[in-house]
Amino acid sequence: MTRTAPVHYLWLLPEPASHHRLGRSIEDLTARIGAPPFEPHVTLLGSLPGDASDLIDRARRLAQR
Template identity: 40%
Template sequence: MSARSNRTYSLWFVPGAETTAHRQLQATITELAERYEDAPIFEPHVTVIGGIDGERAALEETTRTLAAGTVSLELAFDGVRWSTTRHQCVFLPVKPTLELMEVRRSAREAISGSTAAYHPHLSLVYSEMGLTERHDVAQSIDTATLPGNITCQALALVDTTGPESEWETLVSVPLSGP
């Protein structure tokens, strides 16, 4: 049996589910998803690496190892932006910190995933809407209703095969504290 699978995985930083920041972000994601027919509801997250192809048990073990060596991360946002891709339709850019880039580097060494340039961000809506609409949505978001930063309290391995409605968190490992 080959170690490769037909599944695609992603490694995400997730804010604590009980935090005000998580609630504010989830409310915005849900509100935008309800406004646009092709927009799914998803969990607030900052992708560390996407497009991972590998064996699930090994990836879960790597996720645990990476989380054990990582303290909870404070990530700050830098306004609201939009782009041309579905998964970065409208998003909050994350200011890259040394800690974040170090986790990304460690993860890249431990697992193969997307080698695309890394632009850390937290998406607010996934959609194929037109560019003018993306711009208008980005402009319409009241940043006062969103947190200026989040504390990522877990590292999650997510099966991101297929449509977003089928995405599944396989393991979410708490980071080793402040």
């Protein structure tokens, strides 16, 4: 069996009060349409190959600019 390398995604998350409010809205809406709930977020980048800790370090350095 061939293993594929893991890929990672960079998310922007809301601050805690908004996260809670948005999470409740997402739960309500996904329940209505029969979809799975998900974390409130905006995907900034996707399908990033590489080591998770290296990607986190790189994202932190970029955010400090």
